[in-house]
Amino acid sequence: MVFLKVALGFLITAFLSATVSLAHPGLGFGWGIGGSPGGQFGAHPFGLFPQFYQFSCPQADNIVMSVLNKAIAKQPRMAASLLRLHFHDCFVQGCDASILLDDSATIASEKNALPNRNSIRGFEVIDEIKAKLEEACPQTVSCADILAMAARGSTVLSGGPSWELPLGRRDSKNASLSSSNTNIPPPNSTLQNLITLFQRQSLDEVDLVALSGGHTIGVARCATFKQRLYNQNGNNLPDLTLEKSYYNGLKSVCPKSGGDNNISPLDFGSPVKFDNLYFKLILWGKGLLNSDQVLLSGNVGNTMELVKAYAEDDKLFFKQFAKSMIKMGNISPLTGFNGEVRKNCRVVN
Numbered sequence: 001m002v003f004l005k006v007a008l009g010f011l012i013t014a015f016l017s018a019t020v021s022l023a024h025p026g027l028g029f030g031w032g033i034g035g036s037p038g039g040q041f042g043a044h045p046f047g048l049f050p051q052f053y054q055f056s057c058p059q060a061d062n063i064v065m066s067v068l069n070k071a072i073a074k075q076p077r078m079a080a081s082l083l084r085l086h087f088h089d090c091f092v093q094g095c096d097a098s099i100l101l102d103d104s105a106t107i108a109s110e111k112n113a114l115p116n117r118n119s120i121r122g123f124e125v126i127d128e129i130k131a132k133l134e135e136a137c138p139q140t141v142s143c144a145d146i147l148a149m150a151a152r153g154s155t156v157l158s159g160g161p162s163w164e165l166p167l168g169r170r171d172s173k174n175a176s177l178s179s180s181n182t183n184i185p186p187p188n189s190t191l192q193n194l195i196t197l198f199q200r201q202s203l204d205e206v207d208l209v210a211l212s213g214g215h216t217i218g219v220a221r222c223a224t225f226k227q228r229l230y231n232q233n234g235n236n237l238p239d240l241t242l243e244k245s246y247y248n249g250l251k252s253v254c255p256k257s258g259g260d261n262n263i264s265p266l267d268f269g270s271p272v273k274f275d276n277l278y279f280k281l282i283l284w285g286k287g288l289l290n291s292d293q294v295l296l297s298g299n300v301g302n303t304m305e306l307v308k309a310y311a312e313d314d315k316l317f318f319k320q321f322a323k324s325m326i327k328m329g330n331i332s333p334l335t336g337f338n339g340e341v342r343k344n345c346r347v348v349n
């Protein structure tokens with residue numbers, strides 16, 4: 001009898017789940033077996049949870065990973081670019097794929113904001129993932145979730161940690177160029193500046209230092225660190241926290257005039273490997289951006305201790321990076337009936 005009741009309950013649940021999915025493609029409440037972390041059935045009717053596409057698009061992550069595998073093999077820097085794309089999405093009206101929208105009659109694209117213009121990249125890879133997902137599961141997997149999956153996949157393929165990724169974000173119907181300019185921290189930020197801008201997103205100092213560890217991969221343009229080489233404090237002197245030989249090397253990449261688009265690795269020791277060398281370099285005065293080096297020298301809170309701890313213990317860094325990525329990925333998502341699942345990540349439906 002008990003068995004029959006359980007079996008009947010299961011059938012009804014499966015039926016409801018299928019009905020809702022059909023009525024609202026892409027809504028995928030994930031009702032059914034193991035629908036929510038902790039096993040609390042129905043605990044996340046409008047929240048994010050890892051099994052969101054379990055029934056509506058079980059192959060989603062495999063599709064993401066197969067495109068990433070090829071793209072990153074062809075161009076290792078792509079991993080870094082995709083990780084950054086998720087960050088720049090989440091800091092502007094939440095993780096809603098607003099960064100992917102192109103200019104249109106109603107959209108002032110975030111791609112033209114100061115932190116993104118001539119800098120943010122990876123859109124073609126997201127397009128390719130989206131096209132494959134639309135073929136396999138039409139209008140089901142949001143662009144915002146694709147960004148989150150691509151960021152995790154890129155971290156893993158670069159040798160970094162993995163994490164169980166909450167899913168179910170929906171896509172915005174608008175963008176905010178002005179919030180991109182005000183919410184994304186500039187590279188010449190003071191430590192207090194960085195802490196304030198992260199706090200605005202409910203991220204604390206631990207998140208700030210761990211997530212800055214994303215700079216273990218990728219590159220930066222000369223324009224973003226030139227000030228440190230030639231005029232750090234408006235007195236025509238360099239940033240004295242720069243280690244001498246590193247400083248000389250950077251000057252050869254980045255002359256006083258011109259060369260603004262020349263690039264230098266954020267972690268010159270292992271620029272395509274996700275490891276904790278980034279933190280060791282900071283200890284040695286070889287952080288590239290002002291925002292990297294001030295985590296050690298800024299003298300606010302306990303970021304210095306955190307840099308030292310992550311430099312000493314890569315497992316500790318990996319664990320915290322994963323935790324903080326989940327936290328960042330949870331910034332104000334659109335869920336339930338809010339937003340939409342775009343068919344093409346560059347335009348609203």
Ligand code: HEM
Binds near residue numbers: 119121222224
């Ligand atoms: C703490 C505040 C941060 C500042 C001020 C900052 C600033 C920058 C700047 C200026 C660049 C180079 C852009 C260019 O040259 O055009 C960059 C690159 C990068 N950032 Fe950040 N960033 C911060 C936090 C983060 C976070 C939280 C992540 C990810 C978790 C991240 C991931 C990356 C990656 C991977 C690159 C290299 C991208 C590529 O090679 O295409 N950054 N960042």
